[in-house]
Amino acid sequence: MKKRLVVLTGAGISAESGLKTFRDADGLWEGHDIYEVASPEGFRANPELVLDFYNQRRRQLLEVTPNKAHLNLADLESTFEVNIITQNVDDLHERAGSTNVLHLHGELLKVRSTKNENLVYSWKKDILLGDVCEENAQLRPHIVWFGEDVPLLEKAVEITLQADILVIIGTSMQVYPAASLVDYVTSNTPIYFIDPNPAVNKNAFNNLTIIKDVASTGTDTLISML
Template identity: 75%
Template structure:
């Protein structure tokens, strides 16, 4: 089976009702991004940060995967599909995809501030005073600005093995995730699904742009790949 590596961003989850990462003014649902998504923000006002992610977690539990998520699952009938996502939601998991790497962490998990290897599944609110087994405060299992991306090397190795690369709902402007496109083998077909793509087809060899929202674009891509 040919291997399809899929890079997904906020655009694929937006149709499910999850707001995209930030607005043009640099705010995330009305919050200054550095106040709620950085180690400095957490140190300065942990209650604000925990409340912010509690709200995001509740929102996630109220939404469902959309057609784009399900079509990625359907591709597994004919291809070896591996997803690398910048999203912290679990919509790929809920739609049934079997190989998912979360570059930026997972909203439904928390981890120890003392030992980052202590990661716990978590669907309820998280408060100051919620401690790990080593009596240290728990924090969202999210990669914040200024922190290392621990699964980047894994993502690079996955991308190197791609026979086909698919990019959905991401501007490819946020690094280091945007650098993954540089690791595909020469002559690898690349499909970019986005209604307002940030790149043009002449910027990358073998790049085809599908100017559609994620659900419509995935329908077109699925038909295209299955007919080849």
């Protein structure tokens, strides 16, 4: 029986594909305050700005391709039962060939109804004001915004509890509730942390191995260690 490898990924894994990380050091996102473009209040105040912001992100996503780190994780499925829990809203894991991907913060290539959150549609073009669901309500990005519940968190906890090995790639582990997932692995579970600037206390975990590297070459190292 294959061991279960659970991988938590963040913006750092997609940065090498050319996607900008979540926000710059000044806390701005493409020059906008986070709450202007990533909160229900921001959407109510200026829906056009928010839609345009995500339309630009979506267009950019369709121009990039998975990098070696994404491909390495897909290859690991031949040896392990791999579950990826990602904070990323891109589809690069899926395009690389990973088959078990859970998107904690939503998906950029999907939209949903502002009236009925169960009405979710695949979407690759721009979302415009006036684009509506079958119940005639405006469509919005299928993204978990600040102040909204993370509906898949329970499922993510369930997966993490079953990890034989936990790998963390390209996330500062500062974004909650995703960062709390590391608390759900059993105390003797090996943890591998891949990041060029790992902001983690090695003594905080029993079995922590830090791979101080970017995701592509860091996952090469990981594969040789596993």
